[in-house]
Amino acid sequence: MREFGILGINNRIGRYILRHNKRANYPLVDDKVKTALRADAWGVPMPENYFVISSFGDLKKLPQLVSNMHSFVIKPANGSQGNGIVVVSDVLKDEKGWISFRRSSGKIIGMEEVRHHISGILSGLYSLSGLPDTAIIQQKIDMHPVFNDYCYGGIPDVRVIVHAGFPVMSMVRLPTRDSDGKANLHQGAIGAGINLKDGTTRNAVIKNQVVEKHPDTGHLLNGLVIPHWQEVLELAARCYDMVELGYLGVDIVLTPDHGPILLELNARPGLAIQIANQAGLVPRLKKITQDAPPGLTAKERVALSQSWF
Amino acid sequence: MKRLTPWIVGLLFLIPTGLLVYKSQVLNLSLLPQKVDDVWNFYVSVKPKDAAATSVAFPIPRAGDGLKISEERIRGKGFDTLIDRNSDSAMLTWLSKEPMTKRVSYTARIDITPVIIRKIDKDYTTTYPRQIKKYLKPPVLTPEEEAAVKLLEGAIFEGGEDKSLVARKAFYYVHEEIQRNVKYKTIVDALSTGKGSPLIKARLYAYLLRRKQVPARIVAMLRLPLITDAPEEKHQLTYASEAFLNNRWIAVDTNRGHFGERPDRYLVMHHHFEEIEKTIAKNKVVYTIRADRAVMNKFNKEEYRKDVLRKGSFFSFISLYRLPLPVQNIFNMILLIPLGALVLCLARNIVGIPTFGMFTPILLTMFFRETSLSFGLFFFLSVVAIGCLERYVLDKLYLLAVPRMSIILTLVILLLMVIAFTGLAEFFGASHIGYFPIVIVTAFIERFSIMLTEDGVVNTMKTLLGTLVISILSYSLYSVSTLEILMFTNPEMLFYVMGLLVLIGKYKGYRLSEFIRFRDLIAQVKKKGAM
Numbered sequence: 109m110r111e112f113g114i115l116g117i118n119n120r121i122g123r124y125i126l127r128h129n130k131r132a133n134y135p136l137v138d139d140k141v142k143t144a145l146r147a148d149a150w151g152v153p154m155p156e157n158y159f160v161i162s163s164f165g166d167l168k169k170l171p172q173l174v175s176n177m178h179s180f181v182i183k184p185a186n187g188s189q190g191n192g193i194v195v196v197s198d199v200l201k202d203e204k205g206w207i208s209f210r211r212s213s214g215k216i217i218g219m220e221e222v223r224h225h226i227s228g229i230l231s232g233l234y235s236l237s238g239l240p241d242t243a244i245i246q247q248k249i250d251m252h253p254v255f256n257d258y259c260y261g262g263i264p265d266v267r268v269i270v271h272a273g274f275p276v277m278s279m280v281r282l283p284t285r286d287s288d289g290k291a292n293l294h295q296g297a298i299g300a301g302i303n304l305k306d307g308t309t310r311n312a313v314i315k316n317q318v319v320e321k322h323p324d325t326g327h328l329l330n331g332l333v334i335p336h337w338q339e340v341l342e343l344a345a346r347c348y349d350m351v352e353l354g355y356l357g358v359d360i361v362l363t364p365d366h367g368p369i370l371l372e373l374n375a376r377p378g379l380a381i382q383i384a385n386q387a388g389l390v391p392r393l394k395k396i397t398q399d400a401p402p403g404l405t406a407k408e409r410v411a412l413s414q415s416w417f
Numbered sequence: 418m419k420r421l422t423p424w425i426v427g428l429l430f431l432i433p434t435g436l437l438v439y440k441s442q443v444l445n446l447s448l449l450p451q452k453v454d455d456v457w458n459f460y461v462s463v464k465p466k467d468a469a470a471t472s473v474a475f476p477i478p479r480a481g482d483g484l485k486i487s488e489e490r491i492r493g494k495g496f497d498t499l500i501d502r503n504s505d506s507a508m509l510t511w512l513s514k515e516p517m518t519k520r521v522s523y524t525a526r527i528d529i530t531p532v533i534i535r536k537i538d539k540d541y542t543t544t545y546p547r548q549i550k551k552y553l554k555p556p557v558l559t560p561e562e563e564a565a566v567k568l569l570e571g572a573i574f575e576g577g578e579d580k581s582l583v584a585r586k587a588f589y590y591v592h593e594e595i596q597r598n599v600k601y602k603t604i605v606d607a608l609s610t611g612k613g614s615p616l617i618k619a620r621l622y623a624y625l626l627r628r629k630q631v632p633a634r635i636v637a638m639l640r641l642p643l644i645t646d647a648p649e650e651k652h653q654l655t656y657a658s659e660a661f662l663n664n665r666w667i668a669v670d671t672n673r674g675h676f677g678e679r680p681d682r683y684l685v686m687h688h689h690f691e692e693i694e695k696t697i698a699k700n701k702v703v704y705t706i707r708a709d710r711a712v713m714n715k716f717n718k719e720e721y722r723k724d725v726l727r728k729g730s731f732f733s734f735i736s737l738y739r740l741p742l743p744v745q746n747i748f749n750m751i752l753l754i755p756l757g758a759l760v761l762c763l764a765r766n767i768v769g770i771p772t773f774g775m776f777t778p779i780l781l782t783m784f785f786r787e788t789s790l791s792f793g794l795f796f797f798l799s800v801v802a803i804g805c806l807e808r809y810v811l812d813k814l815y816l817l818a819v820p821r822m823s824i825i826l827t828l829v830i831l832l833l834m835v836i837a838f839t840g841l842a843e844f845f846g847a848s849h850i851g852y853f854p855i856v857i858v859t860a861f862i863e864r865f866s867i868m869l870t871e872d873g874v875v876n877t878m879k880t881l882l883g884t885l886v887i888s889i890l891s892y893s894l895y896s897v898s899t900l901e902i903l904m905f906t907n908p909e910m911l912f913y914v915m916g917l918l919v920l921i922g923k924y925k926g927y928r929l930s931e932f933i934r935f936r937d938l939i940a941q942v943k944k945k946g947a948m
Contacts, residue, residue, distance in 0.1 A: 109927055112942055114935050116927040118766060123925055164817075224815035231818030233867055294872065316937040383938045386945070 113388030115379055120355075124393065128272070128354025129375050136351045137373035140185045140244055143351075150350045152343065153369040155181070155247045155361075162242040164230060167223050171207055174199060179248040182226060184234040186241045188374075190292045192234030194225055195248060195262065212262060213289055249369070252362040254335050258282050260324035261289020263361060265371055266302070266340055269381060269389065270356045273348035274400055275341045275413045276392045278302040279384040280309060280334060285324045293380045298322065300329055301385030304417045307337025311386050338410070340368045345406035345413075347373060392417055422923055429916030433909040440907070444728050448907060449899070450721035457529065457641060459684070460707040462522035463511075466700055472512045474696050475704060476637065476687035477523055479507035483679070485528040493521030504548075505666070505688040508696075520703075527708075529641075529681040532668055537677055540580040540662045545632060549661060552632035552689075556624045558604070565608045566624065580631045584660040584669065584676075587625040591618050591671040615672045619656040619690075622671050632661035635690040636668075638683045641708050652706045659688060684708065721906070737905055745905075750786065752904040755914045757782050757891040762921045764890070769930025770883040771876075773864045777857070781888040784853045786895055792845030794885075796836075800858055801881065803828050804865040822863055829858050 109116070115124075136142050147154045158180060159173060174180065177199050184192040198210035208218050226243045228234070235241035251263040258264065262283040269276045279299050283289045286296030293299050298319065300312040312319050312329035321328055334340060344358040347370065357377025360368045382389055395416055404412070440446045465473040479502060480486045491498050497512040511521045545553065558566060573590050574583065598612035604621055607613030613621065619635045626633035636657045657670040657679070666688075668679035679685075687693050697704070722738040733739065737748050757779045764770040764778075772778050785793035807825050816824070833854060836842050842850060868877045894900065904910055 109932065109935055109939060112939060114927075114931075114938070116925075116931045117769070118928060119925040122923070220815060227817055233818055294876075316934070318937075318941060383935065386938060386942055 109388075113390035113392075114382055115389040115393070117379065119390075120379060121376075124271070124355040125376060129356075130352070133351055133353055134375050137353065137356070137375045138186050140183060140187075140372060141242060143370075143373055144244075146350055147370055150346070152346060152350060153366060155249055155369060155371065158245045158247065160185070160242055160244055161226055161230070164227060167226060170223060170226070171219060174245070175201070175207060181246045181248050182222070182229070183244045183246055184229040184241050185244055186235040186239075187229075188234075190290050192225075192229055193290075194222070195289075196222075197248065249361050249371075250364055252335060252364050254332070254362070255282070257325050257327040258322055258329070258332060260285050260322070261287075262291060265291050266334060266360045266362070266368075267377070267381060268341065268344035268358045268360065269377055270344050270348050270358055271393050271396050272354050272400060273345055273404075273406065274396050274409045275304060275344050276396065276417070277381050277385055277387070277389060278304060278341075278344075279381050280332070282312075282322065282329075284314070284322070286314075293378070293384075298329065299380060299384035300332070301381070301387070302334060304341070305414050307334040307340070308332065309334075311384065313383050316383060335362060336367045341410045341413070342406050343368050343370060345409050349406065422919065426916050426919050429912045429919065433907070433912040436909045437907060440732060444730055444732065446724060446728065446732070447721075449902060450718050450906065457527045457684070457708045457710060458524070459527045460522065460524045461704060462520045463702055463704045464520045465517055465702055468518065469516045471514065471516060472510060473517060473521065473702055474508050474510040474693075475523070475702065476693055476697070477507050477509045478525070478527055478684055478686060479505065481505070483530045483532040483681070484685070486525050487528075488524075488526040490524045491521075492523070493519075496521060504692075506686075506693075508687075508693065527684065529684060531681040532679045534665075534667055534677040537581050537585075537667060538663055539582070542580065542664070543630075545661070549632050552634050552661060553627055553630060555627055556620075558624075562604045565605055566628070569608060570625070570628070574629070580629070581662050583629045583631055584626055584633075584662060584667070587622055587629075588669055588671060588676050591622045591625070592674050595621070595671075597672055616656045616690075618671045619658045622658045622669065626660055634659050634688060636685055637687045637690040637693070638685045639706060639708060641682050641684055643682070652708060654686065654706075656690065657683070718902075737908060748908075749901060749905050750783070752908060752911070753895050753901060754779060754783070755911055756894060756900070756904070759914055759917060759921075760891045760894060761887055762918060764883075764887045766921055766924060767928060769928030770887060771880040772884045772887060773861055773868070773880055777861050777864075778884050778887040778891065780853075780857055780861075781884065782891040782895060784857055785888065785892045787851055787853050788842070789845055790889070790892060792842055795841070795845055796832075796854060797857070797885070799832055800829065800854075800862065801865065803832070804862045805869070807862070808866045808869045825862050826855065826858060829854060 136146055141157070141160060144154055144157050146152075158177070161167065161170070179195075179197050179199070181196070182192075182194040187193065195212040196209045197212045200208045200210060200216070202208075206219075208216055209222060210216050229241055229243040232240045249263060251259065255264050259282050264280055264282045266278060266280045268278045279301050281291035281293060282298040282300060283291050284297055287293075288295060291297050293315070296314060298312050298314055300309040302308065303310050309330055309332040314323070319329060340360050340362075343360060347358045348354075348356060351373060353373075353375055355375075355377075357374035359371040359374065361371045362368050379389075399416075400409075400412070437448065441448055459478065461475060461477070463473050463475045477500070478484060478486060491509065491511075493511045493513075495513065499510045499512065501508045501510070509523055511517070569590070573586050578586065594611060595607055595618055596612045597615060597618065599614045601607055601610055601612045602614050602617055604617065604624070607617050607621060616635070623633040623635050636659055637654045638657060639652050640655055641652075655672070657668065657672065657675075659666045660669055661667070667677050669676050670679070670683075695701070718738065722736075725736045725738050726733050737745060740748070758776075761772070761776075761778055765772060781793065781797060784796075788796070803825060806828075807821065811821055811824065833850065836850070865877065865881075868880060
């Protein structure tokens with residue numbers, strides 16, 4: 109494994125996360141409310157946060173707050189791996205004014221269930237630390253049409269590993285029926301490695317197995333060109349300047365109208381990206397440690413990365 | 418920075434090594450307290466069968482080879498007692514003026530060490546002192562028995578053997594050719610069927626030796642229970658032999674196959690059973706014998722404590738032995754926790770076994786130790802079942818998180834009640850349960866039910882298994898009593914543990930589990946390289 113430069117968990121933590129990521133900066137990425145504030149200040153586009161629920165008392169106002177919305181996403185501010193996220197694609201009202209919701213999966217749920225879910229978030233059920241958390245009610249992102257044939261249920265996102273501001277490796281995560289529409293590799297979403305130079309997918313896996321076609325849509329997975337690729341990488345590179353974490357996972361979604369926007373940041377990005385790319389992270393990380401000149405702009409860093417990897 | 422780690426690790430290893438060397442070399446303290454033998458509380462009570470009898474006699478253990486007796490107590494109000502210690506054995510007689518209606522008893526503390534004589538030289542003795550001669554008395558045999566024994570002698574002896582060899586050959590025959598079976602009680606039976614009771618085997622052995630002019634006798638003894646044995650209310654007498662070779666008595670057991678050895682499991686009650694056979698026969702006397710362990714721990718901590726304090730050095734001050742006993746007991750247990758943490762770190766960071774939370778496995782191990790492994794597992798799995806219940810039933814009620822967890826806690830209390838009522842804890846050998854279950858539940862159930870929701874059943878079960886495997890591993894480590902006492906006696910060894918923990922913490926290599934995780938990737942990359 110060493111000869112292929114595969115990064116292991118211990119190495120990731122000991123050499124990259126502990127060395128390059130200052131503990132004090134973690135809340136900036138772990139807490140999505142804080143990320144959003146920082147992103148706003150830096151002019152980094154993110155989904156709009158409609159409102160935040162931080163106490164059980166706020167739950168009473170929920171029906172009133174959501175009654176005029178068409179769609180939204182409920183997220184724990186400190187969640188991880190996409191847990192605790194509920195996507196509401198339609199807000200339904202019957203004649204009596206009772207509100208119910210249609211989830212992206214098509215399932216209809218009532219106000220009671222939504223409230224229960226949010227109270228679970230508030231109790232810390234989904235938070236990284238298990239401590240009480242806040243829930244974010246966020247704008248629902250629509251899927252870029254290029255992915256129409258590549259997804260089942262939810263929307264895909266692009267993960268870019270950024271080391272010291274340089275994009276190192278990237279993949280796109282495509283939801284499947286198995287993953288319940290979530291772009292979560294653990295649950296069986298597709299991970300497709302992306303060539304940094306041109307934004308084309310070149311290899312795809314489900315869990316550990318190489319796949320050629322999307323299991324649900326049957327579409328060939330290789331050769332998908334991610335739109336706005338340059339912008340995606342520059343956005344990812346800028347996130348380093350924004351939160352100053354030297355080893356960062358940047359999750360980006362592509363919107364039909366506004367191009368790439370930042371979905372969330374991750375201070376402890378997983379290692380499965382190596383499987384999706386069929387390549388180890390270590391040589392690339394080392395190259396950056398050795399050869400990367402300091403003081404470059406995000407654009408210059410992206411260009412350098414693209415010439416290297 | 419780079420140099421810091423080796424320095425710290427070096428220091429962490431040097432400190433305890435220095436202390437240990439100083440303790441053992443300069444202070445001359447051993448690193449472990451000396452072992453002590455098992456000490457037994459021995460108890461026998463007797464009553465004559467005949468209601469009109471005014472006396473009763475029974476053999477009692479006699480101090481001597483491998484046997485120490487203390488705290489002897491004879492009970493029987495208004496009786497005269499008489500102990501006859503003239504021979505190798507002791508007989509205790511209770512005498513009364515009136516007929517005996519109540520039981521009388523004898524108790525003592527007995528310390529047994531094994532008796533082993535490895536080197537048994539050739540023996541050509543021809544004359545014996547007077548007190549030995551009675552053990553040469555030839556048996557009175559019926560013509561039928563005589564014929565059978567003669568036939569046997571022809572088969573096993575060649576003639577011209579020295580007495581040691583006679584004793585050995587007879588031993589091999591009786592031990593190996595005659596199966597132990599309490600139903601066969603005569604010599605003819607034993608020789609014709611190849612089966613015999615312990616007594617008849619001992620008898621046959623003595624007869625074979627005496628007919629060859631080797632003094633021999635039958636020993637009545639008690640087999641003491643092992644720690645693992647179920648407690649017995651009463652003990653029965655069993656029998657072995659002794660042969661007089663090279664001017665001393667050699668222990669022989671044709672039933673359990675010992676020659677020249679008597680393990681410390683056997684407590685000799687009388688060395689010459691024939692002499693007392695009639696006295697203690699079932700129609701003469703009713704008796705009950707009991708023996709239970711007085712001292713279970715194998716190390717003499719008390720002596721060690723005195724030793725440490727006597728040295729009067731710095732160590733007497735920092736030794737855990739100077740603390741009050743209850744505090745000592747706490748440390749005895751918690752000093753093992755860092756070892757459990759070490760196992761946990763190895764399992765998680767080097768092997769890559771997933772666990773619930775960081776310290777659940779350690780808590781679980783402590784729980785196993787507090788109760789028992791089987792009970793601990795049973796309880797833990799019951800809690801898992803409750804966790805599933807919460808996931809699949811309570812989830813439907815949309816309860817807030819804290820009340821929901823409190824319901825789980827209440828269910829666990831109910832489970833504890835069920836366990837108490839049904840005697841399940843005793844069934845699994847757990848003495849007391851304490852507050853540990855509640856700690857475990859709080860540490861574990863919440864994470865369990867979340868994981869069940871988020872990562873699915875398969876991953877959760879893997880983690881569950883990982884947690885259990887690590888707990889059982891540390892439990893087996895904790896069960897090594899020498900390790901426990903070693904840590905307690907030399908708590909400075911905790912520095913070693915810390916040194917190892919620093920090393921594990923510095924480990925940046927792959928986890929073993931990653932070889933599996935990236936196996937396909939490697940295979941695919943290799944394949945591409947080949948093309």
